[in-house]
Amino acid sequence: MKMMKPAFWSGVVSVFAMAIPLTNVMICQQQPVGNGFVNNLMPQPASLTVAQGQLVLSPQFAANSTGFTDARLGLAIRDALLQIKQRTGLEISLHDVAASNNAVLSVAVHGPGEAVQSVDEDESYSLTVTSTHVQLDAATVVGAMRGLETLLQLVQPAGENYVLPSVTIHDSPRFPWRGLMIDCGRHFEPVEVIKRTLDGMAAVKLNVFHWHLTEDQGFRIESKVFPKLTSMGSDGLFYTQKQVEEIVEYARARGIRVVPEFEMPGHSTAWLVAYPELASGRAPTGIRRQFGVSDFALDPTREETYRFIDRFLSEMATLFPDPYLHIGGDETVSPEWKTDPRIRAFMTAHQLKDPDALQAYFNQRVLKILTRLHRHMIGWDEILNPALPKDVIVQSWRGQESLAKGAREGYQGLLSAGYYLDGMQPAGKHYLVDPSPSNTELTPDQRKLILGGEVAMWGEQINDHTIDSRIWPRTAAIAERFWSPENVTDVDDMYRRLDYISVQLEALGLQHISQEDASLRDLAGTETIEQLRIFASVLEPVSFGERYQQQHTSQLTVLDRFVDAVRPDPPSRYKIERLTRDFLLAPREDSADRQQLEGLFHGMLATVPIVKQQMAVSPRLSEVQTRVEQLPRLAQAGLEAISYLSSGKKAAAGWKQSKLSMIDDAKKPAGIVRFTFLDSLTALVNAVSE
Amino acid sequence: MKMMKPAFWSGVVSVFAMAIPLTNVMICQQQPVGNGFVNNLMPQPASLTVAQGQLVLSPQFAANSTGFTDARLGLAIRDALLQIKQRTGLEISLHDVAASNNAVLSVAVHGPGEAVQSVDEDESYSLTVTSTHVQLDAATVVGAMRGLETLLQLVQPAGENYVLPSVTIHDSPRFPWRGLMIDCGRHFEPVEVIKRTLDGMAAVKLNVFHWHLTEDQGFRIESKVFPKLTSMGSDGLFYTQKQVEEIVEYARARGIRVVPEFEMPGHSTAWLVAYPELASGRAPTGIRRQFGVSDFALDPTREETYRFIDRFLSEMATLFPDPYLHIGGDETVSPEWKTDPRIRAFMTAHQLKDPDALQAYFNQRVLKILTRLHRHMIGWDEILNPALPKDVIVQSWRGQESLAKGAREGYQGLLSAGYYLDGMQPAGKHYLVDPSPSNTELTPDQRKLILGGEVAMWGEQINDHTIDSRIWPRTAAIAERFWSPENVTDVDDMYRRLDYISVQLEALGLQHISQEDASLRDLAGTETIEQLRIFASVLEPVSFGERYQQQHTSQLTVLDRFVDAVRPDPPSRYKIERLTRDFLLAPREDSADRQQLEGLFHGMLATVPIVKQQMAVSPRLSEVQTRVEQLPRLAQAGLEAISYLSSGKKAAAGWKQSKLSMIDDAKKPAGIVRFTFLDSLTALVNAVSE
Known part of the structure; x- marks a missing residue:
């Protein structure tokens, strides 16, 4: 048996005088291998x-x-x-x-x-x-x-x-656990979104849908035992038990397990809105609209809490046949655990020295319930505690070190740090994060405890219109990391195949590409978005955290802005990076890369007048006014750099510094979006001699 | 009260040197009226x-x-x-x-x-x-x-x-009956398609969803009384009664009536697959895959037929509360009605001189059933017969004359001829068809019998991917015809507003615009479709009939070709027509219209090399090879004509004839699609002097 090297990407040059739309520059013709076979497989087989x-x-x-x-x-x-x-x-x-x-x-x-x-x-x-x-x-x-x-x-x-x-x-897969976690608590996602996501998962051989069903912002699954959980805690946005059964069956038909998550004892505001008697003291007055960590938690010191959880999980176990059940467990903060005399007395009586110990006690109690229900426990890093048995799985949002620590202590683990989609990182970056890299200090037996990983799609800033473009196609690259041999790490080849698989995913019903244009039309109020589309193609959303700083989003924020229309890691980023890299290897006048790069920068320049016109009549579009002011200066700098480099001429003294400082300016927050090509532009400018 | 004249369309000129993408040329700035109000309403109010x-x-x-x-x-x-x-x-x-x-x-x-x-x-x-x-x-x-x-x-x-x-x-509306008929028999449409269509209907004030539920190609509604209708006659593609209730309620919540249609006695192959004993002689061996008129029909001479229909319609009446029920009745052809001795004997005994009389007898029997169920009967033209009472509604697919004939005889009527979406006619043409034009010969009382009209979306060549672009946005223009005063007939203003409403409809969840790009990506196997998109934007599907001649479609034909990707009456058609008209009024060098037209033709030229590259690696795309060969010659002719006209120079003898004959060539069938701008190009060429 012979392991094929993936066919190497090669671009056919398209010759235009100027103003080439950005998405236009690379028609890929792959190198034929043997029988004309072009290896477009993703994930790559063993x-x-x-x-x-x-x-x-x-x-x-x-x-x-x-x-x-x-x-x-x-x-x-x-x-x-x-x-x-x-x-x-x-x-x-x-x-x-x-x-x-x-x-x-x-x-x-x-x-x-x-x-x-x-x-x-x-x-x-x-x-x-x-x-x-x-x-x-x-x-x-x-x-x-x-x-x-x-x-x-x-x-x-x-x-x-x-x-x-x-x-x-x-x-066969490298890791047995290849998941995608979707947070349906902070924003609800309709059944059809879940179904098309499962279709996409199956196409790239992911096998676990981790369904984050409860949050401070909403309780999303019907309980017939405790109907107030949704009647009071969901704004009417929840999955009926019939829909849950339908989704579990839909997933099963695609070879995908469904692992539900019910957050406890923290992130539980929505439980407590309905059942305030379960709270560790104060109870919330309503569903929490703000994001971040709340200070409400279930009360671990009362038997009533465990009776409630027992009845609730017993009901849920009838809906979810999977042997694993996720209890969340992260970010539990309850002031009462430090101050309430009743809780302090309980802790003293049970020799629980601090809140961490109290949470460990809670987890042990829940573990007993799960064991009776024939379910294994999963939780986030915080559940890690020597008091728990070794069949508990720890899902690490903190990082590889946290995961390795668990493995050294004998716990099975999943990596999610590195696969947070709301970080708005390029696919190529996620792609190189390995759940169990060969340079680890873990022993081979400890490495076997790393079951795989899960992509995490947190719900603060997504809705049913934008979720597809946040998940896809980047998740396909991560799915390859989970399935394919460790040495499949050619980022260029990954991006070549990603274009291909991305279109196939859309044909399955996903809308990660088409949603952008639909949103731009909505923003502009017209079908005429040719230039706006090119403008948007060189911008991407800032990360969750950066957006949160610039726009204090809550559950009530309307996610219909320019930032919601554009996609993370759009094709422009890799295309310009690749062309820049190749051009800088041999910056000549007759370079095809030069011609394409110039075309791109001219294309950016050409968008400006029309985009400004459209912004003038669209308040929502005008949010990115600063970016349309910056774009021509950046494009001009790119053209000048290319001209210096290909002619071999030197720039005047101070040119470089002035361009770099302009690029720095363009990195500052504006419109909650960022340019995709500033690193490439910096490389071009830096390569010029003065 | 003052009736406002709709704001007049005016384009702001976008200046490009060349190669302007087609969708780019018109940023509409409407003339402000009074308080800045721009009248984008569709339909226009009274x-x-x-x-x-x-x-x-x-x-x-x-x-x-x-x-x-x-x-x-x-x-x-x-x-x-x-x-x-x-x-x-x-x-x-x-x-x-x-x-x-x-x-x-x-x-x-x-x-x-x-x-x-x-x-x-x-x-x-x-x-x-x-x-x-x-x-x-x-x-x-x-x-x-x-x-x-x-x-x-x-x-x-x-x-x-x-x-x-x-x-x-x-x-208030001009007509009380403003419908959209969807044929879900020939191709099934999923519930979500129906729902988003209802959303679109509500947005443009349509109020009747006429649901064509049975056809030779499929029986699409669950009957609990006769379960074989779907178990044998639907390929598993049908609406459950629960889904029907859900859709009726969804429509009711939007002020839309649901009028079901059960075709009888013809177009009934799917009934007879399940219940061959109801046939007028021979019974079909399976669901009919071919389209056109079948020669199977229910047997009008047996009491068993009426017992069956009675039980079936009684069941359906519990699902559809609307006082009207459509029995189809069109295109009934049964050889046995002419040849079977038993049937001939029945006809003689009942003094039924020909098959039409036999069908009238059938209709009278069904009418009795409907009357008992408190339902009025609707049917297509063929049901028109003096033997029927005057509360029957005749829906005319044959034309205004057929409708007027009914009105003269005292029957209420609906116009559907003129609103057949599968004719792939431009919105502007449908828009000017009036169900009850003021130049009619009908008396005012007879005119009152014209209740309105229905857009007809027949199902031979649509599926759930393409239906939206066949229905929208053209149906919005027809909806205005049904609602607004008769004198609202400014086609230019209609197209201005149509761009606006079309984007709003997409924001509601319809995919009539975005589906085109998604399909082009699927055809090309890449996200890089910038040039392909421009190429596709000047092509549209040929009519149902023309397609049927060029490609003998059946229910098994895969509707995933280039013709399925492109849209009828795409924006390019009106844009080029409008620019041509305005340019020809004053064909000067400095004309803004000239500049835009030239930009469009240059844009078409620029697409050719890339589109040819993509066709070479996509068998499905290569179906339109002829069109990409023709496009540069057509665009070149346009540029030459513009040059002659704006410079005032004469063309060489024979130039005009050669261009016109080239245009004629381009009108010949190829790839099941046609160019949208040949009439405009002909006008340009004809305006040139030799």
Whole structure:
């Protein structure tokens, strides 16, 4: 078996005199490998061999399944055929999909896998494409699903046809726990958003949907035992039990586990609005609209609290079959734990020296409930305490060191630090964060305790319109980190494939690309957004924290501004970075990179008059007035730098300093958005000689 | 009261040297009227007076309701506030929305209206905005909903604020029946598509959703009495009764009636797949995949047929409270009605001389059932027969003459001919079709029988991805025809407002604009579609019939081609037509129209190299290869014509003929799409002197 190096990115130069729209400059033609195969797979498989030949897809493409089969497998095969049909336009029949006599695709599954998919589920598969046949073998139905997703990504054009190149793939994940956490507490996300997100997760082989269901800002799941939790704590925005069952089933049909999170004892304002008797003293007067850490907490000293939790979790356990249940546990701050005589007396009586010890006591009590319910506990870093047994999983938001500490003490762990989407970091940065890097000081046995990681989509500044562009396509890159071999780290190749997978994700129903234009049209009040689109393409949202400083968002803030329209890590960032890097290697007049870079900067200049006109009649757009004032100066600096560098001329004394200080100015907060290309521009300016 | 003339369209010229993307050329600045008010209303109200002043919107904007109120009104007010909140970004509270003590908006409703909204519902309202207060008065809750939609369309920018200009509006519809028919039989449309369509309908004051639920290609509604109708006749794609109730309620909450259609006795293949014993002889072997007229029909000569229909319609009547029920009735062709001795004997015994008479007999029998169920009958032209009573409504797909014939005979009627969206006609053409034009030969009393009209969205060549762009925004223009005074016929002003309303419709969740780019990305397999987008913007789908000739579509055809991506009547068509018209009035060198037109043609030229590159690697894109070959020649002809005209020079002999014949060539079928600007180009070429 031979591990292929991913095909290297190469750009075909598009020649324009000037004013090239930004999204225009790179038509990628990948280097053909062997049989014309272009490796667009994401995540990359563990092993891939390319052979001569290809299978030409036709309307007669059909499938059968041998070995184990069930309804779930049948639906997965049908769905794969439907997607091939849609991508190719071929009239492939969807009747009797798993029982064709002339099957081109044979799916052989050895067994059903676990009754309830667990972290130990065997997801391995192998896939062999010849010019006449596709053989997919898998240990379990879930493994077959993974293989079908790979098959879909293999479909590619060849002349007038769509083909599957001849390959042999043997594949299995590096980490068994590959999750996406969505906070539906701070802002509610409708069922259809969850469903399309699950579709996207399945496409990139993520296997855990961690559903953050309760927060200070809202209790989002119906309890029939305690109906006030939603009638008083949700503003009417919650999932009914029927919807929860529907989502759990939808996820199961895609090989995705659903791990619910119920935050306790902190982040629990919404519980306490409904049931103030559970509070450690004062109770809130209403749902908390502000974000940050509240100082309300469940009272760990009263038996009533545990009776409540017992009844509540018993009810929830009937909805969520997964063997894991997340209790949150982070950021618990209760003044009463330090001041209330009754609570202090309880602590003394139980030899609990401080609030951390009290929380550990609480966790032990909850653990007993979970154990009775046959559920393992997960919690954030703060739950880590020697008093807890070793089957508890610690999810680290604090970082790799915190995770390693847990592993040294024998706890299984998940990394989430490094995968916080609201940090608005580029995909390439998340991509290089490894849950268990080979340069760790952990022993091999300790490393085995790192089960994987979870992408975290916190909910303060997202809604159902913007969530897709915050999650995708960056999450696809992180999904590759969780699945693929550790040495798959070529950022350039990742970005090449990300363009491809991103469009496929949109075809599944996600709206991470189209939402930007729709929002820009809404802001401008017209369909005429050609220049506004180019302007927006070089801006991205600032991080959650920076936005919070510039605009003190609460749950009531309307998320319909320019910052909500633009996407984190838009294509412009990597494109300009890449062109700059290549141009600086050989800055000549006749450089194709130079031509493209100049085109981009001219394109930016050209947007300014129209964008200013549109801002003048849109109060919401005018929030980014400063950015449209800065853009022409920045673009001009870029053009001057390119001119100096390609001609080999020197700039006048002081030129560099004045440009760098202008760039610094453009880094200052304005409009809650930032330019995507300032690092590249800095590199260009710095390369000029004076 | 003074009827305002709609503000006249005027374009602000955008100056570019060349290669202006097509969607870029018109930033509309409307002429301010009085208080800065820009009349963007669609449909236009019956009467509007503008006063000095405006109401500045703030986060304190709040509402109360006086007079009659109910839950439906409360939700409508809440929804209006939510939309104002989203459009302005103001943190308007949505709590106690209809009971504010400091209400800026007072809604006074005189009564609840009818228990079940009927064609007689009073939809009138008046709306007065002063600088401090908005007063909305309406006879019914439905009238208040119409007024709230108008209010939302009044929101406009003024400097740094959003405002409501001071106006007084008295409004009521010209026609009481303003419908949209969607054929969910030939292709199923998911519930969310129906819901967002209802949102769009409410925004433009349409009030009847005509739901075409059964077809040869599928039976789309669950019957608990006859479950085989969907288990055998729907491919699993149907609405459950629970979903139907949900949609009826969703429509009711928006002041929209739901009129179901069950096609009989023809277009009934799907019934007969399940219940072959109801057929007039032979029964189908399966769901019909081909379109067109089938030769299966229910048997009108057997009592069993009527027992079945009775039980079925009795069940359906419990789901649809509307007093009208549509029985289809069009295109019934059954060879057995001419040849079967048993049927012929029945006809002789009942003195039914031909198949038409037999169908009339059938209709009379069904009418009895409907009468017992307290439902009025509607059907297509073919049901028109003197034997039917006068409370039957005839819906005309044949044309205004057929409608007038019905009216002369005393039948109420609806016009649908002229509003067939699958004809892919421009909005401006539909807009000028009047259900009851003043130059009619009907008497005033006969004219009163014309209840209105219905837009028809037939389902042969649409799916859930493409339906929005086929319906919107053209349907908004037709909605204005149904609501506004007969003399509101300024096509230029309609197109100006259509750009505005189209974007608002998208903000409601419709995807008619964004779907195009998403599909182009899917076709190209990359996010880089800047040039492809410009290329696509001057192409539109050919009509249903033309497509059917070029590509024999069936229900199994995959609707994911270039023709499915592009939109009918895209902005390019009107823009180029308007610029051409204005330029030809005064074809000078310094004409701004000339500059814009040249920019557009240069823009088309610039797309060609990249689009060809992308076609080379996308089999589905390559279907429009011919069009990309033709485009540069057409654009070049346009540039030459403009040059001759603006310089006053003559072309060489033969130039005109050669260009016209090239244009004729470009009108020939290719790629199932057509250029949008050939009429304008022809006008330019014809204006040149030789």
